[in-house]
Amino acid sequence: MAKSEEEKEKRLTEEADLQAEDSKDEESEEETGKTISGYALKFGEPSKDLGGFVEKIDKEALEEVDFSNCFLLYDHDYSKPLASVKNDTLKLEVDETGLHFEATLNETTYAKDVYENVSTGVVDSMSFGFELGLDSFDEDEEGTVTRSIKNIKNVPEVSVVTMPAYDSANVQVNKRSYNAFMKQKQEKGANNMEKTLIDNKNTEVRGYEEYIRSKGEVRDGVNTENAAAVVPSEVIGEVFDLKRSDYNLAQYATVKNVSNGQGTYPVATNQEAILATKEELAEIEDIDADMFANVDYKVETRAGKIALSNEVVEDSEVNIVQEVKDQLSKLVDNTDNKHIMDLLKTFPKKSVATLDDLKQINNVTLDPALDKTVILNQSGYNHLDTLKDSDGRYLLQPDVTAPSGKSLFGLPVVLISDKLFANPKSGTYPMIVGDIAQSVFVARRNQVTTQWEKFDFYSQGLAAIIRNDYKKIDEEASVYVEFTPNSGE
Known part of the structure; x- marks a missing residue:
C-alpha cells in the first residue's frame, strides 16, 4: 500500500559528486555497462531554508535502514527506474560522508540520457525520498531553528534530478514535529509571563468592570484605543493547510x-519505413517517408x-x-x-x-x-x-x-x-x-x-x-x- 504524502519526505543533495564512467570486465576488458556514482545524501551539511528552519542529517540516522527495496529513479518517477538493489544494479554504502551509491544503468533511452547528462556535467544533483523515524528541533541565540534528522525508517528511492532547486518537488517536509516544537516554544513563553498575568488579573478585571459600569468614564487599568476597550484575541501560531491531492x-x-517564446520541437516520426533494394551501381533512392514532424509551440x-x-x-x-x-x-x-x-x-x-x-x-x-x-x-x-x-x-x-x-x-x-x-x-x-x-x-x-x-x-x-x-x-x-x-x- 502506498504511503501517504504526510509520511514521505524528499530532499535535495546539490553537492552530490556525481560521476559517470563505462565499466569493464577486469579479465576480458569488455564493457559491461554504463555506471554513475555519487552521494544521495551527506551527513551534517545544513540545507537551505525549508520554511522556517534548516536541516541536517546525523551520522547515525541510517543505522536501521534496510536498503534491499531501494530504487534509483529519474526525477522521483517510479515509471523511469534506472537501477535497483534487488537485481544488484544499485549498490549503496553508508560511509563517513553519507550515503554513497554506484549504479549500473539499464539500456532504456532515458537511462542513456541520464548517463550523458551526468558525464557532461549538465546534471549534478541528487534527491532522496525517505520516511522519518525521529527528529528534533533546536534554536540558537540568533533565532535560527535547526532540524536534526536522528533516525530514518526507510529510503525507498534515490533520484537523479535535473532541477537543482529547493522547489515543491524536492522539498516535501513532514512538519508535525516542527509545529509541536513551535507550540512548545510558545507555551514556554506563555509560562514565563504567567506570574505577571496572575498578578495583574484581579486589577485588570476590576478595571474593566469599572469601565463598563461608568460607561467609559473610568479607565484606570484598562488599555483603550479609539474610545473602545481592547479585548485581547487569541492568536494561533500556525496555518491550517487543508489536505488535498x-x-x-x-x-x-x-x-x-x-x-525563446515560440519555436519548433522536431519529433522523429519514421518508425515503419524501410530501405529500398539497390541494384549494383544503381543510384540510391530517396527514403519514401517523412523522417520528422514538427511540434510548434508558443x-x-x-x-x-x-x-x-x-x-x-x-x-x-x-x-x-x-x-x-x-x-x-x-x-x-x-x-x-x-x-x-x-x-x-x-x-x-x-x-x-x-x-x-x-x-x-x-x-x-x-x-x-x-x-x-x-x-x-x-x-x-x-x-x-x-x-x-x-x-x-x-x-x-x-x-x-x-x-x-x-x-x-x-x-x-x-x-x-x-x-x-x-x-x-x-x-x-x-x-x-x-x-x-x-x-x-x-x-x-x-x-x-x-x-x-x-x-x-x-x-x-x-x-x-x-x-x-x-x-x-x-x-x-x-x-x-x-x-x-x-x-x-
Missing part, C-alpha cells in the same frame, strides 16, 4: 526548457498575485510570506495539471464496457514499445480496486514502482482526484492509457515566484508567473477511455 502531471510529460504567460499588508506580516505569529509562497507553488502545479489533463482528453477516444476491451487497448491499440501508464480518477480506481478475476484475485495488483502503489494489467497506475478528472456521466469512469512522455510536450520558458514592496500602501506583493505551452507529440501514444462497466462486469 498533491501531484504534478508534468512529471510524466516531456518537459523542455526553451530559450508560450503563454500565466500569473497570479496577492498583496499582504505589512501589518499582517509583522503581527503574524507565522512566517506568512513563506506560507503564501508555498501556496503559490501549489497553484503552479494546479495550472500544469489542468492544461495537461485537458490536452490528454483530446486524444483518440475509446468507449469500453468490459475488462477485455481495456486489455485490447493495451495489447492492440497502443504500440508495444510505449512505456504505458494508466491514469485513473478516484471513482474509477475504487471500481477497479473492488473487482476480482476468475481466480479470486483483485484486478489492481500491488506494485511498489507505481505512483499509486497499484498496477492494472502490469501497467503502473497514477491516481488523481475526481475534481481534476471528473466522470463524464454517472456510472462512466474516465481514464488515460498510454505513454504520457510520448504524448505531451511542455515548453517551459520561465517559472518564477517574485516579491516586491508596495511603499505607497505599506504592503508587499507576491506573485507566481509561469510561461508555458502544452502540445501533443504523438497522437497515437495515448488513448482517452470512457469505461462504462456492464452490469455483470
Whole structure:
C-alpha cells in the first residue's frame, strides 16, 4: 500500500559528486555497462531554508535502514527506474560522508540520457525520498531553528534530478514535529509571563468592570484605543493547510526548457519505413517517408498575485510570506495539471464496457514499445480496486514502482482526484492509457515566484508567473477511455 504524502519526505543533495564512467570486465576488458556514482545524501551539511528552519542529517540516522527495496529513479518517477538493489544494479554504502551509491544503468533511452547528462556535467544533483523515524528541533541565540534528522525508517528511492532547486518537488517536509516544537516554544513563553498575568488579573478585571459600569468614564487599568476597550484575541501560531491531492502531471510529460517564446520541437516520426533494394551501381533512392514532424509551440504567460499588508506580516505569529509562497507553488502545479489533463482528453477516444476491451487497448491499440501508464480518477480506481478475476484475485495488483502503489494489467497506475478528472456521466469512469512522455510536450520558458514592496500602501506583493505551452507529440501514444462497466462486469 502506498504511503501517504504526510509520511514521505524528499530532499535535495546539490553537492552530490556525481560521476559517470563505462565499466569493464577486469579479465576480458569488455564493457559491461554504463555506471554513475555519487552521494544521495551527506551527513551534517545544513540545507537551505525549508520554511522556517534548516536541516541536517546525523551520522547515525541510517543505522536501521534496510536498503534491499531501494530504487534509483529519474526525477522521483517510479515509471523511469534506472537501477535497483534487488537485481544488484544499485549498490549503496553508508560511509563517513553519507550515503554513497554506484549504479549500473539499464539500456532504456532515458537511462542513456541520464548517463550523458551526468558525464557532461549538465546534471549534478541528487534527491532522496525517505520516511522519518525521529527528529528534533533546536534554536540558537540568533533565532535560527535547526532540524536534526536522528533516525530514518526507510529510503525507498534515490533520484537523479535535473532541477537543482529547493522547489515543491524536492522539498516535501513532514512538519508535525516542527509545529509541536513551535507550540512548545510558545507555551514556554506563555509560562514565563504567567506570574505577571496572575498578578495583574484581579486589577485588570476590576478595571474593566469599572469601565463598563461608568460607561467609559473610568479607565484606570484598562488599555483603550479609539474610545473602545481592547479585548485581547487569541492568536494561533500556525496555518491550517487543508489536505488535498498533491501531484504534478508534468512529471510524466516531456518537459523542455526553451530559450525563446515560440519555436519548433522536431519529433522523429519514421518508425515503419524501410530501405529500398539497390541494384549494383544503381543510384540510391530517396527514403519514401517523412523522417520528422514538427511540434510548434508558443508560450503563454500565466500569473497570479496577492498583496499582504505589512501589518499582517509583522503581527503574524507565522512566517506568512513563506506560507503564501508555498501556496503559490501549489497553484503552479494546479495550472500544469489542468492544461495537461485537458490536452490528454483530446486524444483518440475509446468507449469500453468490459475488462477485455481495456486489455485490447493495451495489447492492440497502443504500440508495444510505449512505456504505458494508466491514469485513473478516484471513482474509477475504487471500481477497479473492488473487482476480482476468475481466480479470486483483485484486478489492481500491488506494485511498489507505481505512483499509486497499484498496477492494472502490469501497467503502473497514477491516481488523481475526481475534481481534476471528473466522470463524464454517472456510472462512466474516465481514464488515460498510454505513454504520457510520448504524448505531451511542455515548453517551459520561465517559472518564477517574485516579491516586491508596495511603499505607497505599506504592503508587499507576491506573485507566481509561469510561461508555458502544452502540445501533443504523438497522437497515437495515448488513448482517452470512457469505461462504462456492464452490469455483470
